[in-house]
Amino acid sequence: MTEAAIDEENKKIAKQYKELLRISYRDLSKEDKSLIRQAFDIAVDAHKDQRRKSGEAYIFHPIAVAKIVASEIGLDATSIAAALLHDVVEDTEYTLVDIEQMFGETVARIVDGLTKISSLKKDRDISLQAENFRKMLLTLNDDVRVIIIKIADRLHNMQTMDSMRADKQVKIASETLYIYAPLAHRIGLYNIKTELEDLGLKYTEPEVYKDILEKIKESKEEQDDYIERFSNKIKEGLDKENLNYQIKGRPKSIFSIRRKMVKQNIAFDEVYDKFAVRIIYKSDIENEKFLAWKIYTVVTDYYRPNPIRLRDWISQPKSTGYEALHITVIGPDSKWVEVQIRSERMHEIAEKGYAAHYKYKNNEEKQDQEGLDGWLDRLQEALENSETNAVDFVEEFKLNLYAKEIFVFTPEGDLKSLPKGATALDFGFSVHTEVGLKTRGARVNGKLVPLSHLLKSGDQVEIITSLKSKPSSNWLDYATTARARSKIKSALRDEKKQIAEDGKAILKRKLRSQKITMSEKVVNELVLYFKLKTSLDLFYRVGIGTIDNQKIKEFATTRSNVFMNFIKNRIRRGNVKDIDKEEITSKYDLLVFGKDSEKLEYKLSNCCNPIPGDDVFGFITVNEGIKVHKNDCPNALQLQSNYAYRIILSKWIDSSQEEFKAVIKLNGIDNIGVVNEVTQIISNNMHLAIYNMNFDTNDGVFTGKITVGVKNKNTLKTVMKNLSKISGIDKVVRE
Numbered sequence: 001m002t003e004a005a006i007d008e009e010n011k012k013i014a015k016q017y018k019e020l021l022r023i024s025y026r027d028l029s030k031e032d033k034s035l036i037r038q039a040f041d042i043a044v045d046a047h048k049d050q051r052r053k054s055g056e057a058y059i060f061h062p063i064a065v066a067k068i069v070a071s072e073i074g075l076d077a078t079s080i081a082a083a084l085l086h087d088v089v090e091d092t093e094y095t096l097v098d099i100e101q102m103f104g105e106t107v108a109r110i111v112d113g114l115t116k117i118s119s120l121k122k123d124r125d126i127s128l129q130a131e132n133f134r135k136m137l138l139t140l141n142d143d144v145r146v147i148i149i150k151i152a153d154r155l156h157n158m159q160t161m162d163s164m165r166a167d168k169q170v171k172i173a174s175e176t177l178y179i180y181a182p183l184a185h186r187i188g189l190y191n192i193k194t195e196l197e198d199l200g201l202k203y204t205e206p207e208v209y210k211d212i213l214e215k216i217k218e219s220k221e222e223q224d225d226y227i228e229r230f231s232n233k234i235k236e237g238l239d240k241e242n243l244n245y246q247i248k249g250r251p252k253s254i255f256s257i258r259r260k261m262v263k264q265n266i267a268f269d270e271v272y273d274k275f276a277v278r279i280i281y282k283s284d285i286e287n288e289k290f291l292a293w294k295i296y297t298v299v300t301d302y303y304r305p306n307p308i309r310l311r312d313w314i315s316q317p318k319s320t321g322y323e324a325l326h327i328t329v330i331g332p333d334s335k336w337v338e339v340q341i342r343s344e345r346m347h348e349i350a351e352k353g354y355a356a357h358y359k360y361k362n363n364e365e366k367q368d369q370e371g372l373d374g375w376l377d378r379l380q381e382a383l384e385n386s387e388t389n390a391v392d393f394v395e396e397f398k399l400n401l402y403a404k405e406i407f408v409f410t411p412e413g414d415l416k417s418l419p420k421g422a423t424a425l426d427f428g429f430s431v432h433t434e435v436g437l438k439t440r441g442a443r444v445n446g447k448l449v450p451l452s453h454l455l456k457s458g459d460q461v462e463i464i465t466s467l468k469s470k471p472s473s474n475w476l477d478y479a480t481t482a483r484a485r486s487k488i489k490s491a492l493r494d495e496k497k498q499i500a501e502d503g504k505a506i507l508k509r510k511l512r513s514q515k516i517t518m519s520e521k522v523v524n525e526l527v528l529y530f531k532l533k534t535s536l537d538l539f540y541r542v543g544i545g546t547i548d549n550q551k552i553k554e555f556a557t558t559r560s561n562v563f564m565n566f567i568k569n570r571i572r573r574g575n576v577k578d579i580d581k582e583e584i585t586s587k588y589d590l591l592v593f594g595k596d597s598e599k600l601e602y603k604l605s606n607c608c609n610p611i612p613g614d615d616v617f618g619f620i621t622v623n624e625g626i627k628v629h630k631n632d633c634p635n636a637l638q639l640q641s642n643y644a645y646r647i648i649l650s651k652w653i654d655s656s657q658e659e660f661k662a663v664i665k666l667n668g669i670d671n672i673g674v675v676n677e678v679t680q681i682i683s684n685n686m687h688l689a690i691y692n693m694n695f696d697t698n699d700g701v702f703t704g705k706i707t708v709g710v711k712n713k714n715t716l717k718t719v720m721k722n723l724s725k726i727s728g729i730d731k732v733v734r735e
Contacts, residue, residue: 025074113146188353503543613713
């Protein structure tokens, strides 16, 4: 770099530093500014020789993370300093001892937590990303600021990912959607959660993201005009009440529009609530609730509300600290509009989450078990249960991240918060682990109910216990909360271990009778042969008798088939490139894998049923070789996030020789001859095979399901387009 370029860069760095101080949410004292300045100077020095993939000086990254922490999240000077230093120990010659000597124990602890998280990624012995997540979440107990700064770090990485390779973009974006966005949601960082979701979609489904973004831009003027018409009517009533307020229109995020389109199987134009209206009012704390309901009354004087869409999070705030009234009303042109009513304090908590919640914590009532502190305490139990399979753990942890809440009463009249969908058994575990494990039955509102009974807000629940009761595997069908499932699995595992110990001894005897000496190699072969995951599963099945003498004899006779074991072991380790192509397949396939476009054997996954032309990826399973999934498969995020090392690039190279079955769903007004027209288009006009066809009519409306044979995605699109032109047909979608 030239001297002029270096000077220019230094000016930019100094400008960014000044902006960091200026945009801080907290009032900074002299000591605060001094701490931040010192951290900034050390970070600049430590990273002076480093550059990012984009070519810019590395120091811009920690400054950007510190700006997010200072402004968007609103943390204190200690957190801003830790954010500036978050990569120093990992990437430079400075040690943790240096940081502690210069900045004190708190900053050092936070930086240490952030360094541990980063170093996990480089540890190749850890085979699962899920294990990394579990260890990352353990830092929550050290200091919640670690995870908040990590979320800010992830946000900036997502904002600056354009110069990365496409496969890395997909992995990082999947990881973000899988764990970081739900975490941001749970900590109450709603703005950051929304941005993480939108950026995640941008890289996992770029075409979908671009398409929705374009459509939002096209309809922006129309939406702004609608919000103005909607608001003008209400302003009249609010002004009469002499309220100090502002009304803002807020478009729904691209990700939430996409989720709605997928969930309801509808097009962009059919999503009715693409925006929300917020009324933010000034008030002292004493009058907040009164004024919120006053505004509610004014809004419903002008627009008719949907009674089942009222959400009162003022009387009972969410456990994230979120408070607001949400109502859905019929606005002009008979369109549904969501109206969010918040005081300025509530709005600040909604925007800043954790930081604002604690800024306003001025009474003991706020420090109850349903707040963030209580959530962290409960979370710690699940985290410390280290025997849980890491993927199961992350899946169950996620259950508690996005869960909507219900509020139920104990027999003494205490209020407890549970996720929506919680059962009577979940309630037992929320009272105490021992109560849960000894649950025999439950009474809801005085009536005896099964353990699987779904609870509703307002229910009063009493748990009946017995010293003889113990969990059975059926309990996992009744429990939905991470806490309950974790405790049940732990209890079942203890029992399973005892049976497995006996099974191991039995297996040793049975193998000896087949002239096979039990060794680690033999046990691994048995695990593969019986398509199990671990030796514990093997010993347990021998212990309960499902693997008997006959099955062990069959294993002994097939043990000589070394080739199959060789292939399975290679695929199990993910070393697909080591396998000779001729060893695996001599047939010509429709799909090719990896950079070298190799032709390998594969299976199409049942969860998303890909057909030629779909965007797909290959996934190396433990026992079933390569399975092919669509990029937008419901399981794609979890696979790409947790098992990135098992993902193989895949693409269709020829789709003219083979036929695939696709299911088309259609509905519309029941006309005479509609079935005839449908078959005419598919069979006679397009010469496609119909494998199954089912039509139901109900009060003049019909629904149909047709399984057709198609060569590729384009043929399927043409069929659906032609079917949608039939008079009376309202909607045609692929299942």
